[in-house]
Amino acid sequence: MKYINFDTWNRRNHYKFFEKVDNPQFxxxxxxxxxxxxxxxxxxxxxxxxxxxxxxxxxMNEMEDFRYKIRNGEIILQDKLKPSFTDIGASEDLFKIVTLSLENSIIEFSNKAKEKSINQIDYFPETDVNQDELIYFSCLPWVSFTSISNEIVMNKEDSIPRISFGKYFNDNGKILLPYSIQVNHMLLDGVHVGKYLEKLQKFINEI
Incomplete structure (x- = not known):
């Protein structure tokens, strides 16, 4: 993690522009x-x-722009981000929040995530996790949504990306997944989200 010199930061003017709005999330x-x-x-x-x-x-970790965070009016660059996600058991209607670091592979991460979720008793565990390191994930596997909104505290410095998945479906032989991403406009623009989505599509196509 390192602090960024705001005066020489190439995004300073865009940051100040979107700082004027009540809710800079998009x-x-x-x-x-x-x-x-x-x-x-x-x-x-x-x-x-x-x-x-x-x-x-x-x-997202491969893209520096998504690792910028706002902390007490200063800009910091995180080294790595980790997922914090909602999870629900097959016989439950109440979700829990599970947080863990990324592993070396999808298979290793998936196994670790399953193990931690099963063994975690608390729905909202008290942890000392640095919020600046997190990406929030949620899933609605019952709904193929076309739009979605997230609960949010009206804090302009909220720099946590929020990603949601819906129910995937078949469309002329292709399997499509409703995917939502919410970010802070003070730090990111549509061009950054567009590049992220292109890289994500390439990653899952070529795996």
């Missing part, structure tokens, strides 16, 4: 082609949800 929803990725998941007998969390986190 959200984009789209369908991602997971046809090949789903074959990989089924072949390796791992959780699709955990695997998609891994893929999204891995790609």
């Amino acid at each position: 959200n984009i929803c789209l369908n991602i082609d997971i046809t090949n990725f789903l074959k990989f998941v089924k072949t390796n007998k791992v959780s699709f949800y955990y695997s998609m969390i891994y893929a999204s986190t891995y790609v």
